[in-house]
Amino acid sequence: MGKPIKIAIAGIGNCTSSLIQGVEYYKNVTAGDDLVPGLMHNVLGGYKISDIEFVAAFDVDKRKVGKPLNKAIFEKPNNTLVFQEKIPKWGNVIVQKGPVLDGVAEHMAEYPEDVSFRVDEKQKPVDVTKVLKESGAEILMNYMPVGSQKATEYYVQASLDAGCAFINCMPVFIVSEPAWEKKFRDKGLPCIGDDISAQVGATIVHKVLAKLFADRGVKITGTYQLNVGGNTDFLNMARHHRLASKRISKTEAVQKQLPSPLPPDRIHIGPSDYVPWLKDQKICFLRIEGEKFGRVPTNLELRLSVEDSPNSAGCTIDCIRAAKLALDRGTSGALTSISAYLMKHPPQHYPPDLAKQMIEEFIKGERER
Known part of the structure; x- marks a missing residue:
């Protein structure tokens, strides 16, 4: 234009x-x-x-x-x-x-x-x-x-x-x-x-994988997403009272992909720690546990590293x-x-x-x- x-x-x-x-x-x-x-x-x-x-x-x-x-x-x-x-x-x-x-x-x-x-x-x-x-x-x-x-x-x-x-x-x-x-x-x-x-960040990856599990008939029984980084965003969130809305935002993004939400004690998502030498690099550790055919247990673990900004x-x-x-x-x-x-x-x-x-x-x- x-x-x-x-x-x-x-x-x-x-x-x-x-x-x-x-x-x-x-x-x-x-x-x-x-x-x-x-x-x-x-x-x-x-x-x-x-x-x-x-x-x-x-x-x-x-x-x-x-x-x-x-x-x-x-x-x-x-x-x-x-x-x-x-x-x-x-x-x-x-x-x-x-x-x-x-x-x-x-x-x-x-x-x-x-x-x-x-x-x-x-x-x-x-x-x-x-x-x-x-x-x-x-x-x-x-x-x-x-x-x-x-x-x-x-x-x-x-x-x-x-x-x-x-x-x-x-x-x-x-x-x-x-x-x-x-x-x-x-x-x-x-x-x-x-x-x-993010383009390819912890939340979108977690959402897509949660939806994949649900679409393929695997019942998710528990999941966590732990994130560490070294920028001012992570330093700012080093005090938990600053990140209450962040936890809600990230958790709801995943919960909304499931047929029914997980109990609060079976899902943990949020910034975890400030590691100064990582600078703007963010590292995500993600785990999803579930039950597939025959209620046989299955789990997925993923590590994602990105330049955050x-x-x-x-x-x-x-x-x-x-x-x-x-x-x-x-x-x-x-x-x-x-x-x-x-x-x-x-x-x-x-x-x-x-x-x-x-x-x-x-x-x-x-x-x-």
Whole structure:
């Protein structure tokens, strides 16, 4: 289509770094190209990746606030793999300070600066709604740390007040919460969420395997998914009170694939530990136990290792274009198809293969949302 997709981002961490690197890395991809490694859609609804334009950015870390966005994504404590070093300035977008609220866990102060957040109280927060309006942003993407309930709700309200579509990449339940979803519907704005799933990550692999067991007549009797990593996401979740919604999000994603949910004591899913030297590498240990023909026991064990943040960006790159497509069409409220396929805690769960089909129907205009 050639029209720019003007996006603002709250939270300039590893996931944002990978996304911005990817927009530059894939800028020359067109509809005529063959399948490109790392992309689900070269062009989505007429929109190329090169149509994405970053117009505003918010963070609270003193090393990022006041820096050009193309420099801030490489500041500590970001530690994801760099696959695209040269990044354009996007109109000299400067990272501005948002309100801290509950966005920084208290225990971060106990860890070295290089791996944790640091806030300078002398840097004053801006009026996010005003910045969104002045920047011309059409979409606000939320990448607040897990457990940032108040901070996320602040950005949600700013998005509504500024007339922006909203993409919620973390597990504070907004799009899947009817009261919030109705506010976007009433404002005529689309929203996608909640809690971004990865291209090939622990949750989607667990969902597909659980569905496979069920479809093949194997009754699952117990399962666990243990994850370790060394980025600020895992450090942030080192205190269990920060990750209550994350456990719900990941657990429901698997439970919804089963004919009947497992008892709480037979399913355990969630981040398990922070291992600094892993940096942005995430390792998943997964086990499924079940009963097959003749009630004979069977079990599956899997180890999955991924670079966490590019895994996220491979999905958000489609969320952005889907949100823009919905804006063009005047579709408001939750985009159920894209949310079901690319989010862990959507308003409505569907099996992955059906959700994928629904996305293609949405892109073609055969499905409203």
